[in-house]
Amino acid sequence: MKNLDSIFWAYILGWAIFFGFYLSIAKRSNDLRAEVDRLKKSAPGNSREK
Amino acid sequence: MGLLSNAAALLGKEVRTEFRSRELLSTTIVFVLIVVVLFSFTFDPTANESHRFGPGLLWLAFLFAASLMLQPCFLREQVNDTLSALRLAVSDPFAIFLAKIGANTLFLLLTELLMLPVFAALFNVSFRGQVSGILLTFFLGSLGISVAGTALAAISAQARMRELLLPLLLLPLLAPILVASTEVTVSLMGPEPFMQWKGIGFLAVFDVVFLTALWLFGEYLLEE
């Protein structure tokens, strides 16, 4: 049935977008965590414990 | 000093400075002229149903012109930081918005009326006998554009890339104005013209909603 694969594509694209969005959040979070560690290392003296 | 008298004084200044230099009006009129002429290249002018899609193109030209014309609205006030002087002098910051909306609506209306005959000729549309209806539509449409446009000009004046940002913020917001104005203008310029009061009411609702929003949140737009 032709239109079954259109449903298939709709679902796949939909989930791809959600997963891609979550990945972008995760990636941005990791970059920030790396930044936090870098900052902590460079100025250990006065950085407040997070 | 009341809100209205403040707004009147401010409007007087806006109009006087504009008619002294006339730079805003002249550039806007020429811009709309160019856009309308270019639009008319895109189809066969002798087509008999040009009255159906001509007004749409006309209003699109007005929206583009407005999104560029509203740029200097607050940028001019940043020169010499006159915006701070205004904020200190007026009793209610909404007066500043009222005056700028009045000035922008006036300039837009002037541009639109000057363009009407040119548009009628290019798109071979007749508007005899319907001038009052068209005037009302042009006024309500321009007011809607000015209200939303002045609010967003205050925002974009404080951001980078402001020349590109204002059209980007404003054009999607004005989608209802574009649809409503085009529909009313089409029915006015059609073979048997009639007045779509529903559309006029719709435009009035848009104007009131955004004027109220500006009245509630206007002072925060100017805040430092």
Next chain:
Amino acid sequence: MAAAAEPSIGLRFEKVDKRYGAVYALRNLTLAIAPGECVALAGRNGSGKTTLLRIASCLTRPTRGTLSFSGVTENQNPRAGFVAHAAMVYDELTAEENLLFFAKLLGVADRRRLVHELLCEVGLAERKDSLVRTFSRGMRQRVAIARALLANPSLLLFDEPATGLDPEATSWLTGQLRELRDSGCTIVMSLHGESQVARLATRAVRLDAGSVVADTRSGATFQSVFTFAGA
């Protein structure tokens, strides 16, 4: 110079912070200025002088803390006269048109007479019909001062009024300020180091990194406030 008819205005900063993102322009600033005082603000660039004046003029809101006025009816804007770095007048209008416009906004009665009088006092009577665009820095400062005096304010704020003025304009400015001070106006002015204008001050306060670090009212000498070799 019209004497300040209304009772002079005092103002009080109570633990005021002003934050731009993570940068503190003002940090926990507490300062009380009594009516009629003529306060000079000293401090390096970025010490918070301009921010303090912009908050005092109600143009900017403090992020935290409060600013209160005495001698003003409940929550009524004190309509302070504010002369900043920018002239705050329109280039495309003439000096007279600018003053008439702002007088109309402020609802000043008998505008023409007051504007004419102010223009004479600030020495711009013969240039009243030329556009502000054509004015020099000194002349812009005069128009700005005239604009600030339109509402006959009893609180006047100046942000480095003397910078960029030639000696002749500076002595004119000093004379104007002395007259205003003697007429009971409360004046707060930020100054760039010791200068002829600073000697008018009845009190000097030094700001550093957004807080008060020296105040002649709490013992510091004028000399130390202005030449404080802060860290």
Next chain:
Amino acid sequence: MAKRVLLGAAAVLLVIAAAYASFFVAPEERTMGALQRIFYFHVSCAWAGLTAFSIGFLANLVYVWKRKEKYDWLGVSCAEVGVAFTTVVLISGPIWAKPAWGIYWTWDARLTSTFILWLLYISYLLLRTLIEEPDRRALLSALFGIFAFIDVPIVFGAIRWWRTQHPAPVIMGGPNSGLAPGMRGTFFFAVFAMHILMWFLIAERYSLEKMRNDVELLRQEAEAT
């Protein structure tokens, strides 16, 4: 941290269950056949997107009033999640419309106002990148968020009055107007699943924004010494 992982797992499981239900549990729709099964995914995403934007609108209002940073963080999180959901709606819509009605785009009031909503919030996110100073950015984007949100019902009204030529088919008419009992259960389960996913994504994005602020404070301190 564990709570968020739990929420994430729940969201994923629920969405898969909803998909399963819409394929196997819900009865076959007479006229459109299997094609109609995308309806549960498409409309539940639209509702979740709209809920996200509504929460964002409230966050904007409260930020303008209270000026607390956390409302700004919530506002931008809801906006981004809303854009993600609306993107799915705008993609799954035409994919389904083509076989069903032979056209990719219909001037249907809901679809069009969703598209304008999507454009407005793309501009909202772009505006945020063009203002550096955090407090200014928060205030101005909150104000634009308010103007953008009140525009959407007006767009919906305009399109419905002038542009919806053919009456939307029964299924699209109103989600539960033409729904048989079996369908309604699946439909609301799908809506519930999508809202859990929305909640999870907003929570994740919110913690990212909060971390970004902490980093800024740390960077500021590092510079200060």
